[in-house]
Amino acid sequence: SAVISQKPSRDICQRGTSLTIQCQVDSQVTMMFWYRQQPGQSLTLIATANQGSEATYESGFVIDKFPISRPNLTFSTLTVSNMSPEDSSIYLCSVGVWVLHYEQYFGPGTRLTVT
Amino acid sequence: DQQVKQNSPSLSVQEGRISILNCDYTNSMFDYFLWYKKYPAEGPTFLISISSIKDKNEDGRFTVFLNKSAKHLSLHIVPSQPGDSAVYFCAASGGGANSKLTFGKGITLSVRP
Numbered sequence: 001s002a003v004i005s006q007k008p009s010r011d012i013c014q015r016g017t018s019l020t021i022q023c024q025v026d027s028q029v030t031m032m033f034w035y036r037q038q039p040g041q042s043l044t045l046i047a048t049a050n051q052g053s054e055a056t057y058e059s060g061f062v063i064d065k066f067p068i069s070r071p072n073l074t075f076s077t078l079t080v081s082n083m084s085p086e087d088s089s090i091y092l093c094s095v096g097v098w099v100l101h102y103e104q105y106f107g108p109g110t111r112l113t114v115t
Numbered sequence: 116d117q118q119v120k121q122n123s124p125s126l127s128v129q130e131g132r133i134s135i136l137n138c139d140y141t142n143s144m145f146d147y148f149l150w151y152k153k154y155p156a157e158g159p160t161f162l163i164s165i166s167s168i169k170d171k172n173e174d175g176r177f178t179v180f181l182n183k184s185a186k187h188l189s190l191h192i193v194p195s196q197p198g199d200s201a202v203y204f205c206a207a208s209g210g211g212a213n214s215k216l217t218f219g220k221g222i223t224l225s226v227r228p
Contacts, residue, residue, distance in 0.1 A: 004158070031214070033215065033216075041220065042119075042204070042218040042219055042220040042221060043159070043204065043206075043216075043218040044218075045215050045216070045217075048215060058215075092158055092159075094158075096214055101164055101166070102147060102164070102208070102210075102214055103149070103161050103164065104149070104161065104206075104214075104216060105161060106151075106158035106159045106160070107158050108156075108157055108158045109156075109157070109158050111156075
């Protein structure tokens with residue numbers, strides 16, 4: 001398994017500002033993902049961030065709004081830029097691991113409220 | 116268009132009885148399915164998975180059944196315990212290099228003592 005920590009756990013931010021969320025994994029992993037869970041909704045994949053390559057964004061998400069860094073195999077950051085109240089969500093970091101089968105492990109999430 | 120559907124938003128069962136959580140999918144390319152449990156203020160926790168080459172996978176009190184022809188899977192929890200009360204997400208993957216997951220909206224399970 002993989003143990004994932006995220007910072008901050010929660011934040012309240014003003015409209016127009018940016019927040020960078022950090023994700024730290026206790027082991028080296030190639031595949032890392034960033035998800036968003038809006039209130040009452042499912043988890044939606046924002047982007048895949050594999051070390052050594054540019055992040056791949058899903059439809060509806062762009063790099064200017066959600067820049068991602070992946071400097072090594074244990075760490076990644078997601079920035080939510082120029083925030084609006086619609087960005088209020090839980091943001092989750094996840095890693096993909098192949099053991100006997102494929103599993104994805106999730107961090108505890110960052111609860112963001114934009115006022 | 117929701118590719119993974121959990122049509123029942125909630126389920127309430129008595130402690131000791133069976134909980135059956137259902138999930139339907141529309142994308143025939145999905146070949147790997149996972150169930151997650153989520154408590155408030157925590158990230159989802161992996162429970163059990165099943166590959167499309169199987170129709171059943173068991174792990175302790177948790178069993179997942181897959182009916183490929185119906186594009187339907189279900190999670191059975193026997194016996195249900197109060198600590199099982201949580202939101203359960205079904206997720207699907209088409210496999211491949213990035214194995215990204217598509218999630219359903221979740222089912223809130225309440226197990227009554």
